[in-house]
Amino acid sequence: MTAAALRWAKxxxxxARIGLSLVIFWxxxxxxxxxxxxxxxxxxxxxDVFDGMSAQHWLGSDYLGRDVLSRLLSxxxxxxxxxxxxxxxxxxxxxxxxxxxxxxxAKVDEPLSRFMDTLISIPSKILSLVLVxxxxxxxxxxxxxxxxxxxxxxxxxxxxxxxNLAQMDYVQVARARGEGRLHLALREILPNMIHxxxxxxxxxxxxxxxxxSGLSFLGLGVQPPDADLGSLVRENISGLGEGxxxxxxxxxxxATLTVGxxxxxxxxxxxxx
Amino acid sequence: MTAHVEVSGLRVTARNAxxxxxxxxxxxxxxxxxxxxxxxxxxxxxxxTTIALTLLGHARPGATISGGSIRVGESQILSLNARxxxxxxxxxxxxxxxxxxxxxxxxxTIMDQVIEPALIHNLMPRAQAEKKAxxxxxxxALPFPDMIGSRYPHQLSGGQLQRLMAAMALVTDPELxxxxxxxxxxxxxxxxxxxxxxxxxxxxxxxxxxxxxHDLAVVAxxxxxxxxxxxxRIREKGxxxxxxxxxxxxxxxxxxxxxxxxxxxxxxxxxIPAAPLLxxxxxxxxxxxxxxxxxxxxxxxxxxxxxxxxxxxxxxxxxxxxxxSTMARVIAGLLPPAQGEVLxxxxxxxxxxxxxxxxxxxxxxxxxxxxxxxxxxxHTVEQILSxxxxxxxxxxxxxxxxxxxxxLDLIRLPASVIDRRCGGLSGGQKxxxxxxxxxxxxxxxILCDEVTSALDTVVGAAILDLMAELRKELGxxxxxxxxxxxxxxxxxxxxxxxxxxxxxxxxxxxxxxDAPFHPYTDLLIGSVPEMRAGWLEESGAVRxxxxxxxxxxxxxxxxxxxRCAARIDGVCNVLAPPRHALAKGNSILCHHGEESLTKVQxxxx
Numbered sequence: 001m002t003a004a005a006l007r008w009a010k011x012x013x014x015x016a017r018i019g020l021s022l023v024i025f026w027x028x029x030x031x032x033x034x035x036x037x038x039x040x041x042x043x044x045x046x047x048d049v050f051d052g053m054s055a056q057h058w059l060g061s062d063y064l065g066r067d068v069l070s071r072l073l074s075x076x077x078x079x080x081x082x083x084x085x086x087x088x089x090x091x092x093x094x095x096x097x098x099x100x101x102x103x104x105x106a107k108v109d110e111p112l113s114r115f116m117d118t119l120i121s122i123p124s125k126i127l128s129l130v131l132v133x134x135x136x137x138x139x140x141x142x143x144x145x146x147x148x149x150x151x152x153x154x155x156x157x158x159x160x161x162x163x164n165l166a167q168m169d170y171v172q173v174a175r176a177r178g179e180g181r182l183h184l185a186l187r188e189i190l191p192n193m194i195h196x197x198x199x200x201x202x203x204x205x206x207x208x209x210x211x212x213s214g215l216s217f218l219g220l221g222v223q224p225p226d227a228d229l230g231s232l233v234r235e236n237i238s239g240l241g242e243g244x245x246x247x248x249x250x251x252x253x254x255a256t257l258t259v260g261x262x263x264x265x266x267x268x269x270x271x272x273x
Numbered sequence: 274m275t276a277h278v279e280v281s282g283l284r285v286t287a288r289n290a291x292x293x294x295x296x297x298x299x300x301x302x303x304x305x306x307x308x309x310x311x312x313x314x315x316x317x318x319x320x321x322t323t324i325a326l327t328l329l330g331h332a333r334p335g336a337t338i339s340g341g342s343i344r345v346g347e348s349q350i351l352s353l354n355a356r357x358x359x360x361x362x363x364x365x366x367x368x369x370x371x372x373x374x375x376x377x378x379x380x381x382t383i384m385d386q387v388i389e390p391a392l393i394h395n396l397m398p399r400a401q402a403e404k405k406a407x408x409x410x411x412x413x414a415l416p417f418p419d420m421i422g423s424r425y426p427h428q429l430s431g432g433q434l435q436r437l438m439a440a441m442a443l444v445t446d447p448e449l450x451x452x453x454x455x456x457x458x459x460x461x462x463x464x465x466x467x468x469x470x471x472x473x474x475x476x477x478x479x480x481x482x483x484x485x486x487h488d489l490a491v492v493a494x495x496x497x498x499x500x501x502x503x504x505x506r507i508r509e510k511g512x513x514x515x516x517x518x519x520x521x522x523x524x525x526x527x528x529x530x531x532x533x534x535x536x537x538x539x540x541x542x543x544x545i546p547a548a549p550l551l552x553x554x555x556x557x558x559x560x561x562x563x564x565x566x567x568x569x570x571x572x573x574x575x576x577x578x579x580x581x582x583x584x585x586x587x588x589x590x591x592x593x594x595x596x597x598s599t600m601a602r603v604i605a606g607l608l609p610p611a612q613g614e615v616l617x618x619x620x621x622x623x624x625x626x627x628x629x630x631x632x633x634x635x636x637x638x639x640x641x642x643x644x645x646x647x648x649x650x651x652h653t654v655e656q657i658l659s660x661x662x663x664x665x666x667x668x669x670x671x672x673x674x675x676x677x678x679x680x681l682d683l684i685r686l687p688a689s690v691i692d693r694r695c696g697g698l699s700g701g702q703k704x705x706x707x708x709x710x711x712x713x714x715x716x717x718x719i720l721c722d723e724v725t726s727a728l729d730t731v732v733g734a735a736i737l738d739l740m741a742e743l744r745k746e747l748g749x750x751x752x753x754x755x756x757x758x759x760x761x762x763x764x765x766x767x768x769x770x771x772x773x774x775x776x777x778x779x780x781x782x783x784x785x786x787d788a789p790f791h792p793y794t795d796l797l798i799g800s801v802p803e804m805r806a807g808w809l810e811e812s813g814a815v816r817x818x819x820x821x822x823x824x825x826x827x828x829x830x831x832x833x834x835x836r837c838a839a840r841i842d843g844v845c846n847v848l849a850p851p852r853h854a855l856a857k858g859n860s861i862l863c864h865h866g867e868e869s870l871t872k873v874q875x876x877x878x
Contacts, residue, residue: 169643169646172607175607176607
């Protein structure tokens with residue numbers, strides 16, 4: 001199992017291997033990070049604000065004198081967890097609906113597609129602002145917002161793929177064999193759209209990280225004293241002028257995470273699992 | 274006289290995934306004199322296009338020209354730099370590709386594109402180039418030579434575009450023209466016109482040409498010399514006459530044999546049950562809304578009646594767009610007909626997929642032309658073959674695997690392919706898997722849609738042999754859809770000729786041997802190239818069509834009227850044609866009777 005995984009990783013192009021190591025790094029951070037954190041997340045432990053690196057505080061301190069490393073380690077979990085869950089939810093829903101539309105014929109396809117077009121026309125940031133204002137910010141709500149925002153985009157791409165694949169001769173042969181719609185969708189069509197969908201999943205994941213970071217930056221995301229990577233950038237914005245580590249580090253974390261996912265997904269394209 | 278083009282010791286190599294270099298073609302030597310036509314013949318993968326491209330100093334990405342020399346006139350092609358090559362291409366050496374439809378830019382007029390080579394190389398002013406292009410249009414027998422230049426590619430047919438490609442190549446008076454399978458994608462009736470036009474301009478201009486093709490009969494019409502290639506090496510070369518009539522090499526002999534389909538005898542039927550296996554009555558089908566008269570807006574098939582007996586083979590032939598594939602789709606239930614019914618074993622089948630029982634599905638299986646798209650690339654051979662076993666027969670696990678192995682044995686594939694995906698198999702192997710999937714259902718009727726068209730002749734002949742054998746062993750019936758009348762005549766008991774969705778002729782295969790035929794059948798049979806030089810000339814110059822008055826409206830006139838060489842003014846353009854039987858048993862849809870058809874066609878046949 002591990003040997004096979006290693007061989008698989010070795011066959012990837014260099015860029016994908018870089019991406020893979022970044023993603024694995026952040027996954028580990030998200031899983032075990034809070035346990036490694038040297039200080040409690042909300043504790044004021046440093047003598048000074050916006051400190052540089054030191055033996056006690058490896059990544060310095062933030063605008064209130066909290067330990068940046070500890071906050072980063074716990075913030076990564078929020079961002080990774082939320083974004084992965086939301087991207088998975090969005091992709092699964094979008095793809096399931098797209099397959100339904102592709103095998104269901106015009107009667108299913110038309111209303112579904114027009115409904116998705118309507119959803120696309122609502123600006124996602126405004127929608128999230130309204131929802132957060134109405135219901136208050138909570139993790140389930142953030143998850144739902146991110147998922148709903150990205151379902152239509154995934155649906156569009158998945159439907160375009162599925163409708164084309166549904167015209168392929170092998171699907172026609174399966175239809176003429178008398179196969180049911182479920183078999184057509186899951187066994188004949190879905191396996192052939194996995195690769196573009198994986199690429200799309202990577203993009204969605206990155207967009208959701210950015211959307212959540214954006215919401216947090218506006219103060220609508222994860223609420224203090226907890227913080228995801230976006231809120232870390234936001235709360236330390238006053239340190240930008242002096243180049244404080246407290247703002248550079250979370251920004252760097254967002255960048256490496258999104259770039260890593262993109263590199264990995266790009267490298268996967270065209271390779272059969 | 275020394276050779277005008279000389280290729281010696283040519284070698285092209287490529288690098289595979291593991292970084293080893295291997296030759297694609299090697300030890301290629303040939304020479305041709307000014308004004309000669311040399312044909313490169315071979316199956317796909319034999320390296321014929323690779324060699325043709327090296328004459329332009331080009332190797333496809335991944336391949337490199339690693340040795341040998343090529344001389345065209347005074348130039349050593351392989352020692353030229355990029356700028357000198359650009360100067361040469363499209364100017365002194367021109368290339369005509371297989372698919373003209375995708376070689377033209379859809380957003381520019383024909384004239385702009387045809388004279389482009391002359392303008393790029395600053396050979397002549399625009400006005401002179403246009404004048405020359407019009408001359409070429411006339412020489413290539415294109416309709417409206419003065420006007421056709423202002424049209425756009427989508428307004429012209431495939432055959433016309435192919436001839437326009439030739440005009441584009443010839444506008445610079447090149448020293449060498451390379452034609453890469455220029456008629457392969459065309460219908461036979463169009464192919465003959467294009468060939469005739471090519472031959473006329475090649476002769477008239479004394480052009481030196483290299484003609485790449487897999488079709489010996491086509492090459493026989495054009496070439497002075499033939500080079501037979503197999504797996505990147507020359508198997509045999511010589512004059513056209515020698516290769517065609519006294520081939521020395523075994524491989525050439527195989528090719529020649531495969532090009533003439535062997536007649537497969539009809540297996541004797543023990544007892545024929547009362548109801549035929551499949552019967553179609555008064556079928557009309559098409560696309561779009563169904564109108565008040567019960568016909569769809571875009572009718573594809575009209576008034577089809579046919580029967581297929583148990584274990585028999587019905588051939589359906591016609592050119593592209595004649596509705597042959599639609600017929601298979603209707604029978605399989607993928608397209609519900611607008612009118613008429615399909616009966617299986619005497620019982621009417623539900624029109625669409627809905628309502629058909631699993632057993633009805635099992636009895637009729639569909640095999641598509643292109644095995645690349647007919648087999649799911651995500652599935653292994655075992656998954657593909659075991660699905661119908663599980664679906665129709667409930668076979669699972671070991672029993673299913675054993676049956677899959679049996680099927681592989683039946684189609685003569687090694688058991689080792691069972692875990693492979695289809696991407697790694699050859700075209701012929703894929704087509705066998707495609708056939709095996711249909712057989713896995715234990716069907717009574719297999720609808721074969723152009724199953725050999727995408728294959729090389731030798732591979733296609735092997736598939737036909739396999740089908741004939743399976744028919745003998747399993748007693749399965751086929752509906753064999755094809756555009757190639759010689760294949761259909763070789764393997765089918767009954768033949769149906771479709772033209773524009775109408776059954777124009779139907780009968781036993783003996784009835785398709787000698788005249789009289791329906792005029793369209795006659796045109797089809799007369800358009801199949803024969804493997805001897807001079808056939809093109811003998812098969813008559815472009816037939817002049819009899820003049821007729823304006824066709825009457827509101828009458829179901831003969832669809833073949835605009836192209837028919839035997840049309841009668843005052844009859845064909847006024848009255849709908851009747852269906853009547855000829856003495857030999859064929860029924861035809863035509864105004865002509867037995868005697869008048871024999872009079873017209875007796876000479877040609």
